[in-house]
Amino acid sequence: xxxxxxxxxxxxxxxxxxxxxxxxxxxxxxxxxxxxxxxxxxxxxxxxxxxxxxxxxxxxxxxxxxxxxxxxxxxxxxxxxxxxxxxxxxxxxxxxxxxxxxxxxxxxxxxxxxxxxxxxxxxxxxxxxxxxxxxxxxxxxxxxxxxxxxxxxxxxxxxxxxxxxxxxxxxxxxxxxxxxxxxxxxxxxxxxxxxxxxxxxxxxxxxxxxxxxxxxxxxxxxxxxxxxxxxxxxxxxxxxxxxxxxxxxxxxxxxxxxxxxxxxxxxxxxxxxxxxxxxxxxxxxxxxxxxxxxxxxxxxxxxxxxxxxxxxxxxxxxxxxxxxxxxxxxxxxxxxxxxxxxxxxxxxxxxxxxxxxxxxxxxxxxxxxxxxxxxxxxxxxxxxxxxxxxxxxxxxxxxxxxxxxxxxxxxxxxxxxxxxxxxxxxxxxxxxxxxxxxxxxxxxxxxxxxxxxxxxxxxxxxxxxxxxxxxxxxxxxxxxxxxxxxxxxxxxxxxxxxxxxxxxxxxxxxxxxxxxxxxxxxxxxxxxxxxxx
Amino acid sequence: xxxxxxxxxxxxxxxxxxxxxxxxxxxxxxxxxxxxxxxxxxxxxxxxxxxxxxxxxxxxxxxxxxxxxxxxxxxxxxxxxxxxxxxxxxxxxxxxxxxxxxxxxxxxxxxxxxxxxxxxxxxxxxxxxxxxxxxxxxxxxxxxxxxxxxxxxxxxxxxxxxxxxxxxxxxxxxxxxxxxxxxxxxxxxxxxxxxxxxxxxxxxxxxxxxxxxxxxxxxxxxxxxxxxxxxxxxxxxxxxxxxxxxxxxxxxxxxxxxxxxxxxxxxxxxxxxxxxxxxxxxxxxxxxxxxxxxxxxxxxxxxxxxxxxxxxxxxxxxxxxxxxxxxxxxxxxxxxxxxxxxxxxxxxxxxxxxxxxxxxxxxxxxxxxxxxxxxxxxxxxxxxxxxxxxxxxxxxxxxxxxxxxxxxxxxxxxxxxxxxxxxxxxx
Numbered sequence: 010x011x012x013x014x015x016x017x018x019x020x021x022x023x024x025x026x027x028x029x030x031x032x033x034x035x036x037x038x039x040x041x042x043x044x045x046x047x048x049x050x051x052x053x054x055x056x057x058x059x060x061x062x063x064x065x066x067x068x069x070x071x072x073x074x075x076x077x078x079x080x081x082x083x084x085x086x087x088x089x090x091x092x093x094x095x096x097x098x099x100x101x102x103x104x105x106x107x108x109x110x111x112x113x114x115x116x117x118x119x120x121x122x123x124x125x126x127x128x129x130x131x132x133x134x135x136x137x138x139x140x141x142x143x144x145x146x147x148x149x150x151x152x153x154x155x156x157x158x159x160x161x162x163x164x165x166x167x168x169x170x171x172x173x174x175x176x177x178x179x180x181x182x183x184x185x186x187x188x189x190x191x192x193x194x195x196x197x198x199x200x201x202x203x204x205x206x207x208x209x210x211x212x213x214x215x216x217x218x219x220x221x222x223x224x225x226x227x228x229x230x231x232x233x234x235x236x237x238x239x240x241x242x243x244x245x246x247x248x249x250x251x252x253x254x255x256x257x258x259x260x261x262x263x264x265x266x267x268x269x270x271x272x273x274x275x276x277x278x279x280x281x282x283x284x285x286x287x288x289x290x291x292x293x294x295x296x297x298x299x300x301x302x303x304x305x306x307x308x309x310x311x312x313x314x315x316x317x318x319x320x321x322x323x324x325x326x327x328x329x330x331x332x333x334x335x336x337x338x339x340x341x342x343x344x345x346x347x348x349x350x351x352x353x354x355x356x357x358x359x360x361x362x363x364x365x366x367x368x369x370x371x372x373x374x375x376x377x378x379x380x381x382x383x384x385x386x387x388x389x390x391x392x393x394x395x396x397x398x399x400x401x402x403x404x405x406x407x408x409x410x411x412x413x414x415x416x417x418x419x420x421x422x423x424x425x426x427x428x429x430x431x432x433x434x435x436x437x438x439x440x441x442x443x444x445x446x447x448x449x450x451x452x453x454x455x456x457x458x459x460x461x462x463x464x465x466x467x468x469x470x471x472x473x474x475x476x477x478x479x480x481x482x483x484x485x486x487x488x489x490x491x492x493x494x495x496x497x498x499x500x501x502x503x504x505x506x507x508x509x510x511x512x513x514x515x516x517x518x519x520x521x522x523x524x525x526x527x528x529x530x531x532x533x534x535x536x537x538x539x540x541x542x
Numbered sequence: 543x544x545x546x547x548x549x550x551x552x553x554x555x556x557x558x559x560x561x562x563x564x565x566x567x568x569x570x571x572x573x574x575x576x577x578x579x580x581x582x583x584x585x586x587x588x589x590x591x592x593x594x595x596x597x598x599x600x601x602x603x604x605x606x607x608x609x610x611x612x613x614x615x616x617x618x619x620x621x622x623x624x625x626x627x628x629x630x631x632x633x634x635x636x637x638x639x640x641x642x643x644x645x646x647x648x649x650x651x652x653x654x655x656x657x658x659x660x661x662x663x664x665x666x667x668x669x670x671x672x673x674x675x676x677x678x679x680x681x682x683x684x685x686x687x688x689x690x691x692x693x694x695x696x697x698x699x700x701x702x703x704x705x706x707x708x709x710x711x712x713x714x715x716x717x718x719x720x721x722x723x724x725x726x727x728x729x730x731x732x733x734x735x736x737x738x739x740x741x742x743x744x745x746x747x748x749x750x751x752x753x754x755x756x757x758x759x760x761x762x763x764x765x766x767x768x769x770x771x772x773x774x775x776x777x778x779x780x781x782x783x784x785x786x787x788x789x790x791x792x793x794x795x796x797x798x799x800x801x802x803x804x805x806x807x808x809x810x811x812x813x814x815x816x817x818x819x820x821x822x823x824x825x826x827x828x829x830x831x832x833x834x835x836x837x838x839x840x841x842x843x844x845x846x847x848x849x850x851x852x853x854x855x856x857x858x859x860x861x862x863x864x865x866x867x868x869x870x871x872x873x874x875x876x877x878x879x880x881x882x883x884x885x886x887x888x889x890x891x892x893x894x895x896x897x898x899x900x901x902x903x904x905x906x907x908x909x910x911x912x913x914x915x916x917x918x919x920x921x922x923x924x925x926x927x928x929x930x931x932x933x934x935x936x937x938x939x940x941x942x943x944x945x946x947x948x949x950x951x952x953x954x955x956x957x958x959x960x961x962x963x964x965x966x967x968x969x
Contacts, residue, residue: 052731053888055928066927072731094924098893131917134900158886177726177886180709182896184886 011077016084028081029057029070039083040092040121042099042207043159044071047276048168051160056099056121058091059083067091092125101132102182103208104154112209114222118157137182145187146174146194148214148280149203153185156210162186162202169277170369172196186210197371200283201276204266215284216264224248226259228474229268229529231461233335233377233413233454234282237370238463239274240530241265241282243455243474259475262286262455270530273467279371288414289453293438296479301446308480308490315407315447316494318430320351322405328354329398329428331391331419333409333435334361334376337459337471339508340451340484341378341385342515344409347488350497355403357394358382359419361411372464375417381462384518391419398424409484410435410442413454418442434488436481451484452477458505459483460527462534468522469531546780547755548796551639557674559681562642568687570758574650575695578761583654587757589765591778595632596622596713596750597828597856598932599845602757608737609655609745618741619657620722620748621648623664623671624706624713627828628879629859632782633751635794637664637671640755641678645701647754649688650761652699655747659700662751663718666706675703710883714931715748717885728887729931752782773800777844787824787862788815800844807839807862819864819965823948827856829876830936832943853943868966869948870955873940874902880937891934894925898941905952908959915952918945 010021015032022031027050032039042054050072058067062080067088070081082088100122107113122128139153163175163186174192177184188194194202203211225244232239244264251260265286267278298311306314322328330348332341348354361375376382398406398421406428411417415437425431425444433445436453456477460468477483485508492499502508506524513519522532550556550565559567574583588603609617621644625633636644644662652660664672679701682688688701704722711717712727719741721727740746756779760768772778781799783806786792790812797810803826807813814821821836826843832853834841841847845855863872881895898921901914922938929935945952954962 050731052930055889058928069731091924091928095889095928098889098897098924101893101897132897134897134904137896157889158892160887177728180711180886181881181884182886182892184892 011075011079013075013077014080016082022075026075027071028059028061028068028073028075028079031075032070032081032083037083039070040125041071042117042157043161045161045164045205045276048161048164048205051164054099054157054159055095056092058088058095060085060088089125092121093127096121096126097131099157100126100130102137102154103157104136106155110155110209111212111217111222112155112206116209117207139185146199148284149194149199150212150214150217151186152210152212153187155208156186157208158184158186159207161205161207162211165202165205166194166196169201170196170198175202197279197281197367198277198369200280201267201278205276213264213283215287220246220248220251220260220263225263226474228455228472230455230472230474231377231463231469231531232265232278232282232285233461233471234279234285234375235372236374236376236379236464237274237372238377238461238467238469238531239278239282239370240268240270240469241278242268243286243472245475261290262474268529272530272533273463273465273469274370277370279369281371285413286455288416289455292415292436294436294453294478295438295442295448295450295481297450298480299448306447309494311447311449312490312494315432315449316351316491318405318432318447319354319407319491320495322403322429323348323352323354325404326353327402327404329394329403329406330354330356331394331406331408332356332358332382332386333411333418334358334374334379334382335412335417335454336378336382336409336484337457337461337505338378338381338385338468338512338519339459339505340488341382342508342512343485343488343492343502345385346499347492347495347497350492350499351495354407355389355394355397356386357389357391358386359391361417361419374464377413377463378461380464380466381460384462385512385516395419395421395424398428401427403427404429405432406430407432407434408441408445410437410439410451412436412451412484415439434484436478449487450479450481451487452481456481457483459485460505460509460524463531466534467531468519468527468534470527470529543798545796546759547636547643547752547782548640548794550643551635556639557641557678559642559678559685562640566762567642567758568646568685570761571646571649571653571687572693574761575653575693575697580654580656583650583761586760586765587654590760590768591765591772591775592753592756592760592768593777593845594750595752595756595781595858597627597830597854599855602749602753605737605747605749606651606654608735609747610737613656616659616742616744617655617657618744618746619648619652619655619660620715620718620741620746621660621662621751621754622713622715622718622748623662623668623675623751624718625668625751625857626665626710626713627830627857627859628876629784629786629825629861630828630857631784632794632858634668634671635782636751636755637668638674641671641674642682643755643758644751645675645678645682645688647757648701649682649692649699650757651747651749651754653692653697657699657747659702661722661741662701662703663712663722664703664705665713666708672703672705679703709885710879711885711931711933714933716931718748719746728885729933731930756780771798773842773844773847776846781843781858783843784857784859785811785862786859788819788864788867789813789862790815800842800847802842803839803860806843806860811862814862814864816864816866819866821862822865822867823863823869825859825861825863825940827854828859829861829879830939831856832939833947835947866963866965868961868963869944869951870902870906870961871966873944874899874906876940877902877937880933884933884937888930888934890925891929891937894921894934895937897921898937905955906961908955910952910956910959912956914956915945915949
């Protein structure tokens, strides 16, 4: 393997590694704009110029492959002068409107200007004017003046989605990004262009002027939009002025961006997943436990009522359960323990399919944990349980609401009329909770920790990003409370990991894993779960 | 001296294949494909000392030898007919007046590199030249000098004329390839070099029109004959010089490589335009190369002589300026060209060219600041050598040389807030 000396330190790298990758691999930051690990190499920003000994000119680190014995300087005087001059060029026609730019605070232009710029401008002959706030797609706004022509967005649309909406128009310093005539940046992954834009030229409309990024608290989690389970970073707003109700700890999820996981989603997420928090945030929430008329019930009373109804039905084999494919493994396992403890029930999982798989990330199966549900509860379809209810075979039916989007909760098509009691467990006021005789609030996605199994059999961590609304509590806690009310033997689980490890000891499918071993990038079980198909 | 490249241009119907054949045309191609191996053709061109006439002066035979010896993919030869360097108009003459000479060179080059096709990428504005080439290609096909079974040897090679759409940058070889592929004509980062990964990802060689037009005679008369013309073994052959500016008889002149600049100006060009306005400066190789002061003009026009003066023969566009020339205005016009033609892809060139132009315009209009001269030089230094293609250098060199060699004039412009050149006239 070739050995390369970078800033005096010799390292060994794989053949074909570029100087930039080699430097980054040993924590040496070489400033760059156009290079992106998920895209082809363009070499146009010229920010990563480094000195390669014996080469007469400075070389771009992003494209220069290491050769054995190569000696590279990434920060001597000559290199720093070049980086400083490129920084100056990038800024001369930039509007410097950071105070009103959404990118401020996470802008490469700001970061490198501080690190490599001179701090003063020698440019005083008028900037090139370009268009502001150009509407280029349903979710994306373009500011042509802020653009530094790194071409990441163009390459994304050409190489990742293959839709090719964007390109450069005009020449020289009039060059601008734009849409081809008659096109709109409306592919299903368009939001990624804003993520990879190193400056504030491309912004997601839904996040525009929503908050400043330094008010955000980021939590690594997993998208629950479909069974792919793309790794994401969930940002919750913490700006005091936006917290309107007393005791409020945050002002809700402000955005979701992809988190790199080469084994799942690479660098990208789809727009539906990116914007899934909008439905969550705007949905009407079930504030507290209530009866069918909406009268608030004390939690103890509510759990007791629920358990009595379930036990009575179970005793005669007339209990039905409809599980949510977006519930965590922990919730589903607690449900299973409850059902086993009170004498069994017909359990079906809602099969939530929409559209088709695409060749990138979107999966038709919207049940983010459909695979986990199949492993824990079996593969019966909720339709069978609903039919049983309609046929008068059930006295009590427990329905879990969807934890991401109220519209995704199963529609029972009037089955509530055919059972004695419909018990709802979930976060939203939706079609099932409205029909229910007893409603138990649970937390929504991003309000509880837990695990899910994606379509490739990968166990991944879903994280609590902020406090649940109202009395909503994690589903496994709801079911643990029901177990206690029913007098069923149960462990005193106090956090998700205990539930997971109990499940691991109980179910072979999770054997050999542990809650501590899952980590931020998940754990592959090696076998894609056939379930949920 | 004997005219080689221009021997046919004054004949009646010089563009027709009949006239070309009567003057011994296509004998080089016939000789190459019937009696020489491709390697022997490459060898002959190497021995001739032919260097690229497009601007960089890279040895042609060496360039040809970079093509893979083992053919595993299609090979392409591209003829760069996108002649756009200000002050350069020699390829245009060849294509308009004697297109078959270029076509024959193309076919010999294609044979030497075992190309499957040769594309002639012609500047979009050359409407007449494109028509002449189109007609000549049709004639060459009809006579069996292109297409299937060339000269009855069973070797096939297509010859295609492709018109550009009017961008200077498309004359840069990698931008030319991108443009030919139907994309926006942006230059590509090298490596990979065209001989490995060229147009459509296939091994490709790009040669200038005049370079290829030199090849038939090298094959017919032998490399030694060609190498015998010129200054020395590194600067050989017959050369077209484009003479323009304040000169009695501007035009294209054919003379041996290494012609003394003064001889071109005073003898061939008939001397300065006005007897009372002596030579002030001369750009020897198209607008991108550094300018020469009058006292530096006692030099020979070849690659190495001009390199010794830290300028270049470039595309041999010799622009003569007399004492009525305002160097600020001249440089401002040159910088405007490069700012306009920069593809905008990479940062230093995209931003720097426009910045330099705006500063020059300010000086020219009498609003220049004291620090502007140093600033200009510094911006040019920050562009040079740091861009994807040579356009950045082409924009930087004139600025560096003008403000260094004629600094007083720029200073006077700033101090006096006006042009101080006696008799300066603006076109």
